[in-house]
Amino acid sequence: MSIHDPLVVLSLATLAACGPSAAGSTGSSGEAPTGEPTTEAPPSTTEAPPTTTDDGTTTTDATTGGTTEADTTTGEPGSCAVVQGDHVAVCRAPDCAITVDLEIRCNDHDFASRGVGVAPASDGTWYVAGRYFSPAQLFRADVDGAEQITGVIDDSMDRTFLMTQGPDGAPHIGVDAQGPNWEGGLHYLTRIDGAWTDTLVPGAEKFLIDVKVDSQGRPHVFFDAEDYSAAVLDGGTWTTHTLAVPGSAPQFVLGPDDDEIAIAVSEQQLQALVGDQNVELGSSLPVGTFYYQAASAAGGPTVAAALQLGDELEVAWWPDPAAVAIPGTQGLVDACPSIEVDDPDAVCPGPCHDGGAGMVANAFAFARSADGVGWLAWIVTNRDIDVHYELVNFEGSLLCQAIGDSGDTVDVLHLARVPLDGDAPAEVLTLPLPDPAQGVFTGFPGRPVGPVVLEAFGSDLALALRLRVDSEMTQFPYARLFRIDTTKLP
DSSP: OOOTSTSSOOOOOOOOOOOOOOOTTTTTOOOOOOOOOOOOOOOOOOOOEEEEOSOOOOEEEEOOSSSSSOTTSSSSSTEEEEEOOOTTTTTTTTTTTTEEEEEEEEEEEETOOEEEEEEEETEEOOOOOOOSOOOOOEEEEETEEEEESSSSTTOOOSOOOOEEOOHHHHHHHHOOBTTTTBBBBBEEEEETEEEEEEOTTTTOOOOEEEEEOTEEEEEEEEESSEEEEEEETTTTTEEEEEEOOSSSEEEEOOOSOOEEEEEEOSSSSSEEEEETEEEESSSOOOOOOOOOEEOSSSOOOSSEEEEEEOOOEEEEEEEEEEEEETOOOOOOOSSSSEOOOOOOOOOOOOOOOEEEEETTTEEEEEEEESSOOEEEEEEEEEEEEEEEEEEEEETTEEEEEEEEEEHHHHHEEEEEESSSSSOOOOOEEEESSOBBBOOOOOSTTTBBOOSEEEEEEEEEEEEEEEEEEEETTTEEEEEEEEEEEGGGGG
């Protein structure tokens, strides 16, 4: 435990300094950007009365207005507000690549705790947030604000949600069975002609792993019940087949010819099963904890994935196998951790300074646009914190606990274009952030969802971040939702 652990009583305020323009940036950096801060507060939003659409769903509009940042930590439990995000220090209209930047803030400790999905559809940017103890939430956002859509997933609680898109841009959602007894089976939802449809996937009882949609618009729902399997909807009929998997902790993608490809870990190596051929991806994996994300694409290499190896991020692909390391993405190390002790008369260490920079676990996301280009988003945490130690009894355990005295933490979002052809990655955007919120897990064992979610469609990216605000020693997670036009990036 350290002063950065959310359970620790004392916490430090986050410095949200404004970063410089990203124009001309060609590489990532572990240093916090500097620049002129903005003093304009994001406008708050007010909720309009809900309306019922022709398809039977109910919408609640959140429209921008006013000049005061919304505080949802003191409103009605579960109430939400939408605030315009502030990226003026990074880019300005009309040439800014960021076309949507919104914060969805709810008075809810459970917000987006059970899986998050995002999709840059033609009719708006869709965002789904699962919750453990309350019904899931669905939002549609555009340049004017966001609306919460009810009547679609409101009966889903304590379920995993995964979102993707079809070739026509329509959003698709996979919904896991409800824990802990795995009731209700796996469901598949999509939006057709303005209306949402909800289908029970036959034979798929639990453990949703992936949802992908092929070039013919056919959804592939990957799951694990007795064996790893895929259910495919074609012409209104579901068919299910088992899949060979080359190891543990599998993920699934579709190849350029709509072939199903299983990716897994075997003998400290990420491997993909392409047809009947086992191929290796990237460097050897470290012993212990690591994370990876694979992504489909209609063009480019058959398979590609991003790996967090502990000391850096790496993007690897096949065929013409290659891998490229992303500089400045080393893991964040606690320079001043709390220390367990056995002696109630123990003398704790003296003051300590933590000036480290790096990534927390799983704070990245990887996607591929239709042309096969890779896009990598990650968060680097920069610390400048002074602490002292005090001997405390924490639930029966003696600790020399690190207590923050002064300092700041700056978290910085980075976005890079990764060509997947051997050319060097190019960093195209940096933006300072509040602290990311951790603790999001899907129902499938060993498949945590981190604070960064990324989806590509056409030339657009949808990027969702799970951040947090502290209020009276209590943390409230919230969403920062971006839509990015990659044709306007440097």
